[in-house]
Amino acid sequence: MTPRPDEFTLIADLFAPLAADAIGAYGLKDDAASFSPSAGMDLVLTVDALVEGVHFLPGDPADSIAQKLLRVSLSDLAAKGATPRGYLLTTAWTKDTPLDWMKSFAAGLARDQRSFDIALWGGDTVSTPGPLTFSLTAIGEVPQGRILRRGGARAGDALFLTGTVGDAALGLAAAQQKLAATDDDKAALIARYRLPEPRVSVGPQLLEIAHAALDVSDGLMADLKHLCDVSGTGARIDVSSLPLSPAADRCLAGAPSLIEQILAGGDDYEILFAAPAEKSSEIDSLAARTGVRITRIGSVLDAREGLSAVSASGEPLVLKQLGFRHF
Amino acid sequence: MTPRPDEFTLIADLFAPLAADAIGAYGLKDDAASFSPSAGMDLVLTVDALVEGVHFLPGDPADSIAQKLLRVSLSDLAAKGATPRGYLLTTAWTKDTPLDWMKSFAAGLARDQRSFDIALWGGDTVSTPGPLTFSLTAIGEVPQGRILRRGGARAGDALFLTGTVGDAALGLAAAQQKLAATDDDKAALIARYRLPEPRVSVGPQLLEIAHAALDVSDGLMADLKHLCDVSGTGARIDVSSLPLSPAADRCLAGAPSLIEQILAGGDDYEILFAAPAEKSSEIDSLAARTGVRITRIGSVLDAREGLSAVSASGEPLVLKQLGFRHF
Numbered sequence: 001m002t003p004r005p006d007e008f009t010l011i012a013d014l015f016a017p018l019a020a021d022a023i024g025a026y027g028l029k030d031d032a033a034s035f036s037p038s039a040g041m042d043l044v045l046t047v048d049a050l051v052e053g054v055h056f057l058p059g060d061p062a063d064s065i066a067q068k069l070l071r072v073s074l075s076d077l078a079a080k081g082a083t084p085r086g087y088l089l090t091t092a093w094t095k096d097t098p099l100d101w102m103k104s105f106a107a108g109l110a111r112d113q114r115s116f117d118i119a120l121w122g123g124d125t126v127s128t129p130g131p132l133t134f135s136l137t138a139i140g141e142v143p144q145g146r147i148l149r150r151g152g153a154r155a156g157d158a159l160f161l162t163g164t165v166g167d168a169a170l171g172l173a174a175a176q177q178k179l180a181a182t183d184d185d186k187a188a189l190i191a192r193y194r195l196p197e198p199r200v201s202v203g204p205q206l207l208e209i210a211h212a213a214l215d216v217s218d219g220l221m222a223d224l225k226h227l228c229d230v231s232g233t234g235a236r237i238d239v240s241s242l243p244l245s246p247a248a249d250r251c252l253a254g255a256p257s258l259i260e261q262i263l264a265g266g267d268d269y270e271i272l273f274a275a276p277a278e279k280s281s282e283i284d285s286l287a288a289r290t291g292v293r294i295t296r297i298g299s300v301l302d303a304r305e306g307l308s309a310v311s312a313s314g315e316p317l318v319l320k321q322l323g324f325r326h327f
Numbered sequence: 328m329t330p331r332p333d334e335f336t337l338i339a340d341l342f343a344p345l346a347a348d349a350i351g352a353y354g355l356k357d358d359a360a361s362f363s364p365s366a367g368m369d370l371v372l373t374v375d376a377l378v379e380g381v382h383f384l385p386g387d388p389a390d391s392i393a394q395k396l397l398r399v400s401l402s403d404l405a406a407k408g409a410t411p412r413g414y415l416l417t418t419a420w421t422k423d424t425p426l427d428w429m430k431s432f433a434a435g436l437a438r439d440q441r442s443f444d445i446a447l448w449g450g451d452t453v454s455t456p457g458p459l460t461f462s463l464t465a466i467g468e469v470p471q472g473r474i475l476r477r478g479g480a481r482a483g484d485a486l487f488l489t490g491t492v493g494d495a496a497l498g499l500a501a502a503q504q505k506l507a508a509t510d511d512d513k514a515a516l517i518a519r520y521r522l523p524e525p526r527v528s529v530g531p532q533l534l535e536i537a538h539a540a541l542d543v544s545d546g547l548m549a550d551l552k553h554l555c556d557v558s559g560t561g562a563r564i565d566v567s568s569l570p571l572s573p574a575a576d577r578c579l580a581g582a583p584s585l586i587e588q589i590l591a592g593g594d595d596y597e598i599l600f601a602a603p604a605e606k607s608s609e610i611d612s613l614a615a616r617t618g619v620r621i622t623r624i625g626s627v628l629d630a631r632e633g634l635s636a637v638s639a640s641g642e643p644l645v646l647k648q649l650g651f652r653h654f
Contacts, residue, residue, distance in 0.1 A: 024369075026476065029557050031403040031541050032373035032467075034474045037364045042351075045448060046359035047464060049417040051455045076358040090376040121372060124462070128378045131456060135417045137374060137464040140359075147361045149353065160542045214358050230356050 004099055014106040015089075015120060020121035022086055027229035033121035035086065041141040044082035051129035056194075057175060062101045063108030063183035064194040065134075070112050071198045075269040078203030079215035081148035082140030082192070085122040090135045103308065116200055138248070146207050153212040153231035153274035157300040160210075160283060160291050161201045164245040165220050169190035169265020170258065174262050180254065185247035195270035201290040206273055209282055213273035213282045219266045225307055232300040237263070240312035243295040259317065263309055268323045274300050331426055334452055335344055338552075341433040342416075342447060348388070349413055349446035360448035362413065368468040371409035375399045379458035383521075384502060389428045390435030391521040392461075397439050398525045400465035402596040405530030406542035408475035409467030413448040417462045419455035443527055452579045473534050480539040480558035480601035484627040487610060489526045489597045489619050491572040492547050494519035496592020497585065507581065512574035519572070523596035528617040536609055540600035552634055554599065561628040564590070567639035570622040586644065591635055601627050 003014065004194070011028055019025035024034040037043060042268075048069065054059055056065045070087065075082050093102065102192055142148075153252075171193025173179040174186040181189070198215075206213055212231055215222045220237070227234050239284065244252065252258050275283065287294040309317045332340065338355055346352035346609045351361040364370055375396065379385055385390050404411050416436075422431065440446060442545075448466075469475075498520025500506040501513040508516070533540055539558055543550045545648065547564070555562050566586065571579065579585050602610065607623070614621040 026478075029553075030477050032371045032407045032409070032474075035370040035372065036471060037370060039366075043362040043364060043370065043466075044375045045362065045415060045464075045466070045612075047415040047417055047449060047451050049419060049451045049453045049462070049464075051419055051453055051460075054454055080357070080359045081363075082359070086463055088372055088374040090374055092376060092378055092460060098625065122374060124374050124376045126376045126378055127381055128459060129380060133378075133419060133455065133460045135371075135374075135376070135451070135462040137415055139372070140652075143362070144363060147359075148356050151353075151388070226356075239553060262357070 010102070011125055014102055015123065018106065018109055018113060018120035018163050022121050025119065025121045028122060029278045033088070035121065035139065035210050037212055038141060038142050042079050042144050042147060044077055044147055045137060046073050046076040047135060047137040048134040049133065051133050060194060061173040062104035063111070065113045066105040067195055068109035069134050070109060071135050071196050072269060073136050074116055074198035075196060075198055075215040077138055077140035078198050079148065079271045080142065080201045080212050080309040081143040081146065083208040084116055084118045084138060084140045086119050086139050086202060087136040088121055090121035090126070091167065092126050092133040092226055094128055094132065097132065098217050114122070143207070148206055148210055148213045150227050151230035153227055153233050153300045155233055155302045157274040158209055158280070158296050159235060159237070159275050159298040159300060160275060161243060161269070161293055161297045162202055162294050163197065164248065164293070165216070165244045165268055165270065166248045166262030166265060167245050168196065168249055168267035169261045170248055172265070172267065174263065179251065181247065181251050184325050185250055188245065188247040193267060196267065198269060199271050200273060202286065202292050205286055206271070209279050210273040210275045211270055216268045216270050216272050217266050219264045220272070221263050221307070221309065223272055227274065232303055234303050234305040235298060235307055236301055236323040237298040239309050239317065241295065241297050243293055261321055272316055336428070338452055341429055342450060345433065345436055345447035348504055351474060352448045355449060360415070362448065362466065364373040364381060364437060365468060367471050369474060371404055371407050371467045371469050372464060373400050373403040373581050374464040376460065376462040376479055378460050380405055383484065384483050387521060389439070390618050391433035392583040392650030393405060393432040393435035394439045395464050395635035396461050397436060398523050400463050401525035402523060402542040403444055404465055404467040405525050405527045406475065406540050407469065408473065408534040409469040410525060410531050411443055411445045411465060411467045413466050414447050415448055415452070415464040418450065419453050419460040421457040421459065423643055424459065426543065470534070474532055475537055475540045477539055477541050477554050478557035480560050480627045482560055482629045484538055484601040485604040485607070485623050486562060486564070486627060486653060487589040487600050487602060487621055487652055488570060488624045488626040489529055490524065490595070490619050491570045491575065491620070492543070492595055492597065493575050493592060494572050495594035496588045497575055497578055499594065500588065501591070506578065508574065508578050512577055513607045515572065515574040520594060523594065526598050526619055529613065529619050532613055533598070536606050537600040537602045538611070540598055543595045543597050543599050544593050546591045547599070548571060548634070548636065549597055554601065557585050557636055559630055561630050562625060562634055563628055564589055566636050567623065568624050570620055
C-alpha cells in the first residue's frame with residue numbers, strides 16, 4: 001500500500017484538478033469560492049450526505065459512490081428546473097482509506113463533471129474514525145422566481161414520471177443477495193442502484209410545462225405523498241401504467257409481490273411531476289428531444305380522495321410502508 | 328429518555344423554525360432552496376465539516392458545537408470580505424443521540440442566527456453508526472470581483488491580526504487536562520476554544536484596506552505560510568507584539584515554552600491580513616468602530632527571506648510543527 005500523502009497534498013493532487021475549470025475556486029488554495037450569478041437568475045442550492053453502510057455498501061466501487069453523491073444533488077436541481085453550475089464537497093476519510101480508493105473516488109467525479117458540465121468550487125477534507133462520510137452542496141441557476149416547487153399541483157393535473165421506477169430498490173435487494181433474478185438482470189438493476197441518471201436535460205424544460213415536481217428519492221409513493229401534502233391534493237397511481245425496465249418487468253412477472261418494493265423503494269432519482277393533461281403532446285416532444293422516457297402514471301385528485309395506487313382491475317393496493325426513513 | 332421522532336418530524340420541529348426567515352427555504356419542505364442574489368454582488372461559498380472526537384470532544388455542549396460549526400464558516404466568509412446571507416446544514420445522528428441533545432444543538436444555531444443575521448436555507452438529516460458528523464455550507468455576498476484573497480500580499484506590507492492568538496490551542500489543552508492554569512483562566516480559554524468569535528463586522532470593511540487575508544484555523548504560522556505561499560512572499564512575525572488574552576498571557580508567563588502552542592495551535596478564527604503600513608490609522612479607526620482589537624504583528628517580506636517568528640531580542644524561534652494537519 002502506498003503511504004498516504006497529507007491533507008494538503010491530497011487536496012492539491014486529487015481535488016484541485018477537479019476545480020481547474022472554475023475561476024472562482026482559486027485552485028482550492030483559498031478559504032472560500034466565489035461565483036458571479038448570471039443576471040436575472042436565482043440560485044438553487046441543495047445538499048446531500050452519504051454515509052458508508054447507510055447510503056452505500058462498503059464494497060461499492062469508489063468511483064460510483066462519488067458519482068452517486070454528485071448525481072443525487074444534480075437530480076434535486078433538475079427536479080427544480082435548475083441548470084447545474086458547481087459544487088462544494090466535504091470528505092471524511094479514515095486512516096485506512098487507501099490512496100487508490102481516493103483516486104478512484106476523484107476519477108468518478110472527474111468523469112461526471114464532464115458529463116454534466118459542472119466543476120468543483122471548494123470543500124473540506126477531514127479525518128474520521130469511520131464510517132466514510134461525504135456531503136455535497138450543488139448550486140444551480142433558474143430564471144428569477146421560476147423555481148419548480150413541490151406545492152403547485154392541482155386536482156385534474158396528470159402525473160408524469162421520467163425513466164423507470166423500482167430499479168434501484170430491486171438493485172439494492174440484488175446487491176444484498178435478496179433478489180431472485182438472472183445474473184444479467186441483477187447486474188442491470190445493481191447498476192441502476194449504484195448510478196442514478198439525473199434528468200438534467202429534462203428538468204429546465206419543465207419550467208414551461210409542470211405545475212409541481214420533485215425527484216423520487218424516498219420512494220414513489222412517499223415522494224408523491226410529499227408532493228400532495230404540500231400541494232394540498234390527493235393522487236392516484238395507475239399501477240399498470242408504471243414504466244418498468246425489462247429487468248424489473250421480468251422480476252415482477254416472477255414475483256408479483258415485488259410491486260410493493262417498486263412502489264415504496266427509494267433511490268430512483270427520476271422526476272415526478274404534475275402537469276395539465278393538455279400538455280401531453282409537448283411532453284411527448286420533450287421526451288423525444290431528450291431521449292428520456294416520460295410516462296403518464298396517474299392523476300392528481302382532490303385532497304379528500306387521498307393517495308392510492310390502483311391495479312388494472314381498479315383494485316386499490318394496500319402498502320405496508322410508504323418509503324425509506326432514516327429513523 | 329423521550330422516544331426519538333422520525334426524520335421528517337425532526338426536520339419540522341427542530342430545523343424548520345430555523346428556516347422561517349428565509350423565503351427561499353420553503354419551510355424545508357422542498358428539495359432545494361432558492362436565493363436571489365443582490366445586483367452587482369458575487370456569491371462567496373465555503374463549507375466545513377466537524378467530526379466528533381476530531382473537531383470537538385464528546386463531552387462538549389451541543390449548542391456550542393452547533394455554534395462553532397456555524398462560526399467557523401462565518402469566519403471564512405468574513406476573511407474574504409463577504410457579508411453572510413444563509414447556510415445549508417447536514418447532520419448525521421446516531422440512534423443514541425438524545426432528542427434533548429438535538430434540541431440544544433438547534434437552540435445554539437437559533438441563537439447565532441440572531442447574532443449574525445443569517446438563516447437556514449436547507450439541509451440533509453441522515454443516520455450514522457457514529458461518530459456524530461456535521462457539515463455546513465455558508466453563503467455570503469461581496470461586491471463583484473472584490474473578494475479578498477490569500478494571494479495579494481506584497482513585500483513591505485504590514486501584517487495585522489484581529490482579536491488575540493493562542494487562546495483556542497490553550498483552551499483545548501485545558502479541556503484535555505494538559506494545561507497548568509487557574510480555574511478561571513482555564514474556563515476563559517476553554518470558552519474561546521469552544522466558541523470562536525467570527526469577525527463579521529471587520530471582514531467586509533477590509534475590502535478597502537487589505538491586500539490579502541485569511542482566517543487563522545490551522546495555526547498562526549501555518550496560515551501565514553499559506554498566505555505567503557500563494558502571495559509569493561516571505562514574512563516575519565514579531566513575537567513580542569502578539570496580542571494575547573490576559574489568561575494566555577498568564578499561562579505564558581508561567582511556562583514560556585507555550586509560545587510554541589500559541590504560534591502553531593489552530594482554531595483561533597481571527598483574521599490575519601496584509602495591508603500597507605500607511606493604512607494603520609484607518610485600521611485603528613476600524614478597530615475603534617467595531618470594538619475588535621486589531622494589532623500589527625509583523626511584516627511581509629521578500630520570498631527569499633522566508634518565514635520567521637522573531638523574539639523581542641531579535642532571536643528567531645525554531646518551531647517543531649507549523650500547525651494542525653488531519654493526516
